[in-house]
Amino acid sequence: MAERRITARVFRLDPSQDEEPRYQEYRIPFEEGMSVLNLLDYIYQSLDGTLAYYDHAGCALGICARCTCRINGKAGLLCQVLVSGDLTLEPISPARVVKDLVCEKAQKGP
Amino acid sequence: MARRTIQTDVLVVGGGGAGFRAAIGAREEGARVTLLSKGPLARSGASPMAGADFTLDGRSLRALGQAGAPDDSEEKVFHDIVTQGFFLNNQKLVEQYVREAPARLKELIDWGIKIVLSEERAIFTSGLGLMNVLLKRARRVGVDLLEDVMLVDLVRREGVVSGALALDIRSGEFIHLAAKAVVMATGGWHKAFWPNTGMRDLSGEGIVIAHRAGAELGNMEFITFCCNVLLEPPHARGSLATYIIGMLAGHELTNSRGETFLDGYDPYTVKTGTTTEWNKSFVSHATAREVREGRGFERGGIHFRRGAVPWEKYALYCSGLFPKWKYKALDLAEVGRRFRENQPIEVGAVVEYFDGGIAVDDGFATAVPGLFAAGECTLGAFGANRVFSAITEMLVQGADAGRRAAEYAHRTGAPGLDAEGIAEREREAEQPLKRRGGLRPAPVRRRMQEMAQKALGPIRTAGELESFLVEIRRVKAEELPSLEATAKARPYNKEWLDALELGNILELLEIATASALQRRESRGVHFREDHPDTDNESWLQESVVKRRGAGFEVATRPPCTTSLTPPGGVVPYLDMMKRMMQSHSDVGGHH
Numbered sequence: 124m125a126e127r128r129i130t131a132r133v134f135r136l137d138p139s140q141d142e143e144p145r146y147q148e149y150r151i152p153f154e155e156g157m158s159v160l161n162l163l164d165y166i167y168q169s170l171d172g173t174l175a176y177y178d179h180a181g182c183a184l185g186i187c188a189r190c191t192c193r194i195n196g197k198a199g200l201l202c203q204v205l206v207s208g209d210l211t212l213e214p215i216s217p218a219r220v221v222k223d224l225v226c227e228k229a230q231k232g233p
Numbered sequence: 234m235a236r237r238t239i240q241t242d243v244l245v246v247g248g249g250g251a252g253f254r255a256a257i258g259a260r261e262e263g264a265r266v267t268l269l270s271k272g273p274l275a276r277s278g279a280s281p282m283a284g285a286d287f288t289l290d291g292r293s294l295r296a297l298g299q300a301g302a303p304d305d306s307e308e309k310v311f312h313d314i315v316t317q318g319f320f321l322n323n324q325k326l327v328e329q330y331v332r333e334a335p336a337r338l339k340e341l342i343d344w345g346i347k348i349v350l351s352e353e354r355a356i357f358t359s360g361l362g363l364m365n366v367l368l369k370r371a372r373r374v375g376v377d378l379l380e381d382v383m384l385v386d387l388v389r390r391e392g393v394v395s396g397a398l399a400l401d402i403r404s405g406e407f408i409h410l411a412a413k414a415v416v417m418a419t420g421g422w423h424k425a426f427w428p429n430t431g432m433r434d435l436s437g438e439g440i441v442i443a444h445r446a447g448a449e450l451g452n453m454e455f456i457t458f459c460c461n462v463l464l465e466p467p468h469a470r471g472s473l474a475t476y477i478i479g480m481l482a483g484h485e486l487t488n489s490r491g492e493t494f495l496d497g498y499d500p501y502t503v504k505t506g507t508t509t510e511w512n513k514s515f516v517s518h519a520t521a522r523e524v525r526e527g528r529g530f531e532r533g534g535i536h537f538r539r540g541a542v543p544w545e546k547y548a549l550y551c552s553g554l555f556p557k558w559k560y561k562a563l564d565l566a567e568v569g570r571r572f573r574e575n576q577p578i579e580v581g582a583v584v585e586y587f588d589g590g591i592a593v594d595d596g597f598a599t600a601v602p603g604l605f606a607a608g609e610c611t612l613g614a615f616g617a618n619r620v621f622s623a624i625t626e627m628l629v630q631g632a633d634a635g636r637r638a639a640e641y642a643h644r645t646g647a648p649g650l651d652a653e654g655i656a657e658r659e660r661e662a663e664q665p666l667k668r669r670g671g672l673r674p675a676p677v678r679r680r681m682q683e684m685a686q687k688a689l690g691p692i693r694t695a696g697e698l699e700s701f702l703v704e705i706r707r708v709k710a711e712e713l714p715s716l717e718a719t720a721k722a723r724p725y726n727k728e729w730l731d732a733l734e735l736g737n738i739l740e741l742l743e744i745a746t747a748s749a750l751q752r753r754e755s756r757g758v759h760f761r762e763d764h765p766d767t768d769n770e771s772w773l774q775e776s777v778v779k780r781r782g783a784g785f786e787v788a789t790r791p792p793c794t795t796s797l798t799p800p801g802g803v804v805p806y807l808d809m810m811k812r813m814m815q816s817h818s819d820v821g822g823h824h
Contacts, residue, residue, distance in 0.1 A: 180273065
């Protein structure tokens with residue numbers, strides 16, 4: 124069975140070095156029922172260890188909201204939005220980026 | 234180059250229930266308290282993910298106005314926790330658990346916790362609700378809270394704890410924390426295994442760092458696997474939804490030959506081992522057997538389905554547990570469809586709780602002056618197997634550890650930070666940022682996680698443990714020193730964090746594997762294929778891990794007993810498990 128592959132276009136920015144953000148494309152094997160977080164885990168583990176997205180802690184249950192990003196332009200949780208095809212990933216507030224998809228902490232906690 | 238230095242009396246490391254309760258306890262004694270949470274406050278670690286059950290004796294539960302078995306007693310709960318632990322418990326810590334549980338539940342009620350349900354000897358609330366209550370209380374009493382900050386190392390002066398070096402994960406800058414006392418409350422080390430139950434932060438730094446500072450560890454080979462954890466679909470991998478519904482409403486488990494393999498076990502053991510929280514020990518053992526003998530499925534699990542349970546019953550339970558097919562916010566629509574159509578879904582035994590940990594006395598002090606520990610990262614309350622609730626454990630231990638740490642801080646002067654020692658530790662921690670052409674941490678971790686799942690799963694054998702130990706030591710010697718963060722900028726540098734965590738994970742795996750290899754018997758959640766009996770003649774012993782230079786040695790000592798004398802004899806593992814199940818007090822409930 125031919126493996127289906129999809130393309131993820133990911134916002135990249137290291138504010139300590141880059142003047143402008145850029146978009147990097149990755150080809151990923153598609154798995155039915157995978158979340159965007161699963162997809163990023165694949166990129167990080169198998170393709171590119173320099174990519175940052177909020178995953179060092181958190182709930183993966185759709186509650187802590189620390190993984191909120193723009194997924195195809197729409198705000199969503201990496202851990203809960205399911206992948207259906209090619210997609211574009213951007214930080215929720217491009218002006219407050221710490222690195223790539225991770226932003227400075229929102230002031231308000233739970 | 235530290236961005237900031239923080240002065241405090243008591244530093245609490247860990248943002249789960251034990252850490253929060255310790256911080257509250259220390260603050261209420263008048264100490265200045267800083268709590269360090271690796272992830273989002275009250276939204277990381279295992280506590281918020283818990284179901285969550287709080288267990289105590291039924292009579293005390295009734296006195297708090299809840300349901301509760303009137304014929305229950307503290308003595309009966311004590312007896313049951315010790316027999317469920319196959320007599321390896323520290324009985325003083327079990328006494329503390331039983332004695333303090335009612336006061337901890339009463340204060341939760343006073344602080345506004347919502348009780349969903351109560352039964353013979355437990356109330357059920359939600360982990361999130363519980364953490365919300367603790368967070369609110371911690372803020373009210375004035376605990377300083379740090380989020381997204383990871384412990385790098387403890388700092389001591391002349392052997393006495395004087396603070397810690399930490400890393401602000403978002404900025405990538407170090408934080409120096411000067412403290413008179415430190416409470417470790419870092420929970421388990423789930424991240425050493427794949428698959429795991431989803432917590433991305435639990436890599437056990439509190440346990441390893443306490444050990445490096447000189448604290449003893451114990452019973453590190455006892456690792457509880459939760460059964461019936463979802464292995465598919467990918468976004469729900471690690472969820473306990475199937476575990477919960479299976480225990481409450483019933484289920485059918487089959488292997489790849491289509492056999493309902495639990496039919497091959499003793500009917501009493503199957504009944505108790507599927508309808509109470511003994512399921513973690515029994516079903517995980519039976520699942521591991523199927524998978525090891527080639528009767529599992531592609532993801533390393535077995536098939537779970539509704540089976541003969543009527544759909545109406547499932548629908549009713551699920552509507553309460555997973556309203557609109559959401560568990561917390563996790564979308565279970567596909568899981569619900571399989572339940573309705575009685576289609577199989579792959580589930581497995583996944584690491585859930587660590588029974589061993591840092592050795593503490595009955596005041597939660599370690600052997601290192603100024604260092605305390607509480608909750609899952611400690612050794613002792615549950616012995617070789619846990620059935621009663623870890624939610625109760627984290628709260629009763631947190632409260633006492635926090636109070637004791639504050640008392641200690643009040644009578645001790647501030648030792649002051651050792652600037653030279655910290656600078657050296659910073660340089661070591663920065664190594665992965667300076668290397669070129671090294672190894673990426675993520676693939677190394679994944680390989681070790683998958684090996685850990687096999688070698689340190691519910692069923693072990695000398696050959697596999699020995700080869701795993703050789704491999705861990707090889708990776709420590711050859712790969713760990715060359716781990717590299719490919720990108721060098723410090724803010725949110727995942728590979729840097731992973732490299733730091735991996736050093737701790739490898740050490741924990743080495744210690745647990747050496748302990749499992751040494752224990753030549755089967756007991757609790759540790760089953761040795763090559764030593765399949767529970768040996769009460771030679772092995773009513775705690776494994777004790779002592780620091781020896783840069784390494785460690787595993788010794789043994791009898792566990793602390795107060796009123797319950799352990800049995801003798803050599804008994805086949807599953808017979809011993811049945812005997813422990815049968816010795817349960819005549820009080821109902823799931824514990």
